[in-house]
Amino acid sequence: MADHHYHHKNHDQNGLKQTEVVVVMVPLPAQGHLNQLLQLSRLISSYDIPVHYVCTSTHIRQAKLRVHGWNPLDIPNIHFHELSTPAFISPPPNPDASIQFPSHLQPLFEALTQLRQPTAAIFRALSSTAKRVIIIHDSMMSSVVQDVTCIPNAESYMFHSVSAFATFFYLWEILGKPFPLDAKIVEDLPSLEGCFTPEFIELIDTQTNYLNFSSGYLFNTCKAIEGVFLDFLAREEITAKSVKQWAIGPFNPVEVSDETQRHKCLEWLDKQAPNSVIFVSFGTSTSLRDEQIKELALGLERSEQKFIWVLRDADKGDVFVGETRRAQLPKGFEERVEGKGMVVRDWAPQLQILGHKSTGGFMSHCGWNSCMESISMGVPIAAWPVHSDQPRNTMLITKLLKVGLVVKDWARRDELVSSSMVETAMKSLMVSKEGDDLRKRVVEMSGAVKRSVQEGGVSRMELDSFVAHITR
Numbered sequence: 001m002a003d004h005h006y007h008h009k010n011h012d013q014n015g016l017k018q019t020e021v022v023v024v025m026v027p028l029p030a031q032g033h034l035n036q037l038l039q040l041s042r043l044i045s046s047y048d049i050p051v052h053y054v055c056t057s058t059h060i061r062q063a064k065l066r067v068h069g070w071n072p073l074d075i076p077n078i079h080f081h082e083l084s085t086p087a088f089i090s091p092p093p094n095p096d097a098s099i100q101f102p103s104h105l106q107p108l109f110e111a112l113t114q115l116r117q118p119t120a121a122i123f124r125a126l127s128s129t130a131k132r133v134i135i136i137h138d139s140m141m142s143s144v145v146q147d148v149t150c151i152p153n154a155e156s157y158m159f160h161s162v163s164a165f166a167t168f169f170y171l172w173e174i175l176g177k178p179f180p181l182d183a184k185i186v187e188d189l190p191s192l193e194g195c196f197t198p199e200f201i202e203l204i205d206t207q208t209n210y211l212n213f214s215s216g217y218l219f220n221t222c223k224a225i226e227g228v229f230l231d232f233l234a235r236e237e238i239t240a241k242s243v244k245q246w247a248i249g250p251f252n253p254v255e256v257s258d259e260t261q262r263h264k265c266l267e268w269l270d271k272q273a274p275n276s277v278i279f280v281s282f283g284t285s286t287s288l289r290d291e292q293i294k295e296l297a298l299g300l301e302r303s304e305q306k307f308i309w310v311l312r313d314a315d316k317g318d319v320f321v322g323e324t325r326r327a328q329l330p331k332g333f334e335e336r337v338e339g340k341g342m343v344v345r346d347w348a349p350q351l352q353i354l355g356h357k358s359t360g361g362f363m364s365h366c367g368w369n370s371c372m373e374s375i376s377m378g379v380p381i382a383a384w385p386v387h388s389d390q391p392r393n394t395m396l397i398t399k400l401l402k403v404g405l406v407v408k409d410w411a412r413r414d415e416l417v418s419s420s421m422v423e424t425a426m427k428s429l430m431v432s433k434e435g436d437d438l439r440k441r442v443v444e445m446s447g448a449v450k451r452s453v454q455e456g457g458v459s460r461m462e463l464d465s466f467v468a469h470i471t472r
Contacts, residue, residue: 021471022130024052026119026137026145029059029112030105031066031284031315032369033138033161036220038063039251040136040159042070045077047467054122056115057082058318068351069253081122086114090317092325095287098414101387102285103197108317110203112144120147127151134470136218140203142210149213155470158214162368164221164229164247165396166389171238174208178237188399190391190410215242218466220249220372222459224448225401248463250372254450256355263349265308266356268342272306275360275439278382278430279353281310282365286386292416293327299422300341301333305430307341308359310348354379360439361429363407366393375403378446380438382425384408384417403442405429 023044027037034055041051053060060080064072072078088111091104123145127133135156137145148156160167169189172178196204217239223230230247233239269277280300282288288296293311300307313325326345334343350370353359354377363382364370371393374381381404383394391410398404407425408417429435452459 020131021134022050022052022126022132023134023136023470024054024123024126026054026135026141027059027063028138028140028161029055029108030102031062032367033140034059034063035067035369036161036251037136037138037159038067038072039253040218040220040248041078042072042075043248043251043463044467045075047471048077049467049471050077050079052079052081052122052126054081054119055083056085058085058320062315062319066347068349069256083115083118085318086111088317090321092316092322093287093314095289095313095325099194099197099387100286100413101195101197101200102287102314103199104314105285105317106197106199109140109200112141116144116147119144120150123148123151123154127153132470140207142207142214146210146213155215156213157216157218158211159218159220161220162389163371163393163396164219164226164233165400166368166392167219168229168233168238169392171233175238179235181232185400188395190385190395194410194413195387195389195391216244216246216466216469219245219247220251220368221247222249222449222452222462223247224452224458225375225445226396244469246462246466248459248466250376250449250453250459252351252369252373252376254376254453256352256377263344263352265342265344265348266352269308269353269356269358272358274357276430277306277308277356277358278361278363278426279308279310279350279359279379280363281348281350281370282384282386283367283370284312284315285367285388286365287313287325288327290328294330295416295419296422297330297333298419299417299426301337302419303423303426303430304340305426307337307426308344308348308353309341310344310350312345312347351377361426361435363425363429366390366397368393371397375401375442375445376449378439378443380404380429380435380442382407382429385410385413401441401445403438403445405434405438 025037025041027034041053045051060082088107093104133154135145135148136159139158139160148154311327351373354373359379362374362379365386366383381397383398383404384407385391385394398406405428451457
């Protein structure tokens with residue numbers, strides 16, 4: 001295994017340690033969620049604590065296949081429990097939907113209730129051999145893990161898969177704005193309108209009924225990035241005093257090691273000048289409309305900047321079955337940009353691309369994994385939010401942290417982003433004084449983040465504190 005930046009603690013291998021405390025991860029089976037808890041599994045297992053990662057077999061296969069920067073099979077302390085996948089329909093995404101949220105995943109999300117019994121059975125089996133069972137579950141899986149309350153030696157910790165900023169404002173609003181905040185921030189806060197489908201909002205509400213059994217909250221962020229909002233979250237008007245919180249991000253490795261099997265785009269990057277390439281990717285839950293793909297293509301071409309564009313549709317509920325749409329590019333586009341740009345239609349090694357010295361910008365939907373990876377690698381963001389927490393992450397990235405610029409304003413979310421808007425954003429990010437300033441700021445922040453996960457750094461101390469707490 002690549003030597004990651006969390007050192008192993010040595011314990012006497014007298015067999016006792018093994019059964020003292022075990023950790024069980026229960027992720028929501030969607031890529032951005034699967035990945036974060038798999039990355040956290042790597043961190044916790046480095047303390048000689050066995051980690052049990054519980055999910056449906058198809059989603060475990062997906063998570064292992066796509067993880068970057070390390071190989072989960074190299075860590076004997078991570079055990080995968082494959083639950084049989086409940087039957088659900090897995091329709092293709094609809095790029096023309098009025099709300100861009102991946103509503104095609106709703107049948108999968110509704111099938112998750114069937115995981116409650118088999119998950120509880122794993123908790124019970126582990127509780128009979130371990131001194132303590134620690135369950136770390138995605139906030140969207142609260143109802144699935146509710147039986148933890150019946151197991152005397154089990155505790156559960158809720159993982160918030162989004163930024164402290166987005167989490168805080170969501171809670172602050174539903175709790176009736178219990179204390180005043182800087183008027184400017186509140187004024188500019190993007191509305192949640194258009195972020196979720198009504199069906200998914202209902203699902204979120206169902207999950208909030210199960211918040212009361214959590215012993216603490218975990219965040220994939222760090223004080224160096226979101227200290228102010230972590231402090232707001234810790235206020236007793238928002239979080240009960242008995243509930244602890246730990247900010248132990250970034251979960252992703254902050255140094256990338258080169259893998260033996262290198263993706264072809266990395267070899268192309270090797271040939272480019274430092275900071276000269278913009279990486280364009282909208283994550284795993286976004287499908288752009290045909291005419292939007294065309295405008296984006298023309299904008300990339302006209303900007304005359306080097307680019308790597310990951311052009312994929314959103315993941316289906318089951319990524320291994322059925323056809324996927326092959327988006328049409330303008331006629332002759334790939335020939336015209338040859339040598340300047342590269343279109344990647346398969347799974348791309350995002351962390352490696354962001355960590356490559358030739359990558360100088362990231363046009364992104366601002367999903368939280370992508371924001372954390374971009375900041376850890378010191379790459380400024382051209383923000384193009386599409387749904388969920390992305391509009392609020394965009395505000396955090398561009399207005400508060402000032403490590404990015406806005407491509408698409410959320411207030412004009414129903415409009416097409418024209419090729420000239422794309423061209424302007426590309427040039428601003430890659431070849432302007434503004435872009436250079438953003439790059440300087442994000443490189444500084446990346447340094448702070450990298451220091452925070454090293455021995456004595458603030459995220460590392462939070463992780464040590466969490467491990468000390470669960471092994472007390």
